[in-house]
Amino acid sequence: MRAAQPSVLQQCLSFGPVIATPRSIQARGLAILQGNGECDLLRGCWLRAFQRDAEPGCCEVIETPIYVVTDVELDGPVPDRHSMLSFASVAVTPDGHQHGEFEAILSQLDGASPDPETMAFWRTQPEAYAAATKNPQPPGAVMKRFVEWVRSLAGDEIFAAHPLALDGPWIDFYLQRFTQERLSEGPWRPKRLFRSAPLCLMSFAAGRLGWPTWACDVDRYPADWLGDHEHTHQAVDDARGYARLLVTLMSKSGLA
Numbered sequence: 182m183r184a185a186q187p188s189v190l191q192q193c194l195s196f197g198p199v200i201a202t203p204r205s206i207q208a209r210g211l212a213i214l215q216g217n218g219e220c221d222l223l224r225g226c227w228l229r230a231f232q233r234d235a236e237p238g239c240c241e242v243i244e245t246p247i248y249v250v251t252d253v254e255l256d257g258p259v260p261d262r263h264s265m266l267s268f269a270s271v272a273v274t275p276d277g278h279q280h281g282e283f284e285a286i287l288s289q290l291d292g293a294s295p296d297p298e299t300m301a302f303w304r305t306q307p308e309a310y311a312a313a314t315k316n317p318q319p320p321g322a323v324m325k326r327f328v329e330w331v332r333s334l335a336g337d338e339i340f341a342a343h344p345l346a347l348d349g350p351w352i353d354f355y356l357q358r359f360t361q362e363r364l365s366e367g368p369w370r371p372k373r374l375f376r377s378a379p380l381c382l383m384s385f386a387a388g389r390l391g392w393p394t395w396a397c398d399v400d401r402y403p404a405d406w407l408g409d410h411e412h413t414h415q416a417v418d419d420a421r422g423y424a425r426l427l428v429t430l431m432s433k434s435g436l437a
């Protein structure tokens with residue numbers, strides 16, 4: 182007698198240990214998608230399983246998104262070994278309305294020291310380096326002020342950066358070290374700082390434009406997409422340009 186065929190969900194779960202909750206099914210699905218070529222089958226399996234079993238609150242609808250578009254300037258590549266010199270955020274809604282800006286210059290982390298290669302870059306940008314290091318403030322006070330600013334925004338805040346893989350870990354590291362907050366937390370934590378997972382603006386551009394990710398660069402975008410904000414490596418200038426890029430991409434895709 183032939184054994185019964187396993188269900189799609191059973192096939193999905195057979196790739197590893199038994200998984201019991203919708204959240205862990207979601208996490209497992211993402212890992213599998215990155216790990217082998219059977220993406221379509223497994224993605225469909227994951228979605229069906231997740232939709233069928235989803236718990237209340239797992240798939241929140243964000244009705245009033247405010248994107249906190251952020252740019253950081255650094256003295257090296259590794260958080261803690263090196264320091265964040267400055268960062269700036271522009272809060273913007275998809276309709277293009279700006280809800281405020283945050284800008285800060287930070288003193289060096291205890292025990293950190295600048296990276297020689299990064300400092301060689303900064304020697305080519307003396308004006309931007311001077312702006313990124315003038316009158317630095319203690320990072321603990323800066324991050325407390327940043328949290329207060331984000332919480333003062335009247336909407337559902339979503340962090341965004343171009344690319345998220347660069348700016349995101351730095352902000353997350355400083356949030357963890359100096360506050361009780363994180364860049365991304367699960368929907369089961371009601372008082373999380375950001376309502377939804379952070380947005381990679383570079384990936385968003387690639388998807389919306391149909392460009393390869395490596396082509397999504399400030400040097401390749403038409404200047405008006407950036408609101409004609411020059412990319413100066415001064416954090417507030419760069420954040421303003423990326424905030425306008427987000428609005429441009431939203432309007433191009435009819436999402437504004």
Ligand SMILES: [Mg+2]
Nearest residue numbers: 252414416419
């Ligand atoms: Mg920059």
